Amino acid sequence: MAKALWGRAVGAMVVGALLSLAAAMPALAQSVRVTVNGTPITDTQISQRVKLFALEGNNGGTRGAQEQLITEAIQMSEAKRLGITVSNSQVDDAFLQIARNINVSQDKLQQMLQQGGINMDTLKDRLRTAIAWNAVTEQAIMPQVQISDLQLDQQAAAGLQAWQGFDYILKEIIFVGQGSSNRSGQANNYRSKFSGCDTAVDLSLGYTDAAVVDVGRRHATQMPEAIAKELAGLNVGGITKPRVIESGVSMLAICEKTQAEDLTFIKGDLRAEAGNSALEGQVAAYLENLRKNAKIIYN
Structure with a gap:
């Protein structure tokens, strides 16, 4: 008798747990706002990015945060395709550099994030993407940039x-x-x-x-x-x-x-300007093409 009662109690607990899980699943599904090439972007990520925006004085809001996360997901997808990985030490070094740039310690920067309700991973995820995208730029985009010497001579x-x-x-x-x-x-x-x-x-x-x-x-x-x-x-x-x-x-x-007309030094400055301008254009075109071909699903 006791065994039967125990069995029914355990069975009821299992069923209850399954029902609770089933009830929670729609809520979990609703937390994914966008999927980019199979990578989910959640409400939590977006709200965290909005808070990071606020700390930086960026007024992009929810829409801006979502678009930035979509772009980063596309960039990381391309980095993965090219076999580019970013180590945790690289991200830590970038985090330290940000602290130095604003003349605070790492601990102080972490405290500033916590006071703004921002998880450290929110900033570190963005840093990881930036490092990866720089590697994509160097590996896949920079070799495509061509500067005409004749045009530089004329200028x-x-x-x-x-x-x-x-x-x-x-x-x-x-x-x-x-x-x-x-x-x-x-x-x-x-x-x-x-x-x-x-x-x-x-x-x-x-x-x-x-x-x-x-x-x-x-x-x-x-x-x-x-x-x-x-x-x-x-x-x-x-x-x-x-x-x-x-x-x-x-x-x-x-x-x-x-x-004596020596154009070497003038050409050097012009080459740098032209190279930067051409690279910016190539990067924008490359990213636009990636976005056109990305599988973006809004939920």
């Missing part, structure tokens, strides 16, 4: 200023020591007597702590703009006005000056 030539078209052989005359006003006075006196590079060293011997340094060949684009412009207005045998530097007071003397 550099068109942007070349008159003062940038000179090649120099220079000497630097330095009056070493503290007290810039006293040093500048001596430098100006030297400058008034300067008659060319051939006598630069001999002239310096009449001054205390004056040194003449062979700078060698420099193109205008290798020097600060203000100095290059001043040199452009001088002839061979000319010398610039004294300027205060860390070690004292300095002047540059022109030993040779020739017309």
Whole structure:
């Protein structure tokens, strides 16, 4: 009799548990808002991302949070396809870098997240995606970026200023020591007597702590703009006005000056700008194509 009662009690408990589980299943299903390539995005993830937005001052709200999570799911799916993995240590390093960027400790950053009701994994998941997507960019997108050298040459030539078209052989005359006003006075006196590079060293011997340094060949684009412009207005045998530097007071003397268009440095800046612009466009197009082909199911 006792065994029968026990059996019925256990049976009732099992049935009750199964009924409770069945009742909970719709609620669990409703917590998944979107599925991206088989990866679920839940209400909890979205609400957590909204809280992270609030901490950052981002007004994207629920819709913005959901869209960001969809994009990240697509990015992680592509990283997985390419065999890219991100270690926990990489994520921890990125977390530490964020703390350093805002001048707080890791513990303080974690405390800030907790005070905002944000689980640490919310931020770390986003960091993991960012690291993975950077790897996708380097591996799959950057090799597609092509920069035309001919176009860069044309842009550099068109942007070349008159003062940038000179090649120099220079000497630097330095009056070493503290007290810039006293040093500048001596430098100006030297400058008034300067008659060319051939006598630069001999002239310096009449001054205390004056040194003449062979700078060698420099193109205008290798020097600060203000100095290059001043040199452009001088002839061979000319010398610039004294300027205060860390070690004292300095002047540059022109030993040779020739017309020579060196586009190397201008092209370097243009290449960086063009490369960044082209890469941004390629990344956007690549991600847009991934989204078009992604299986996104809204619940």
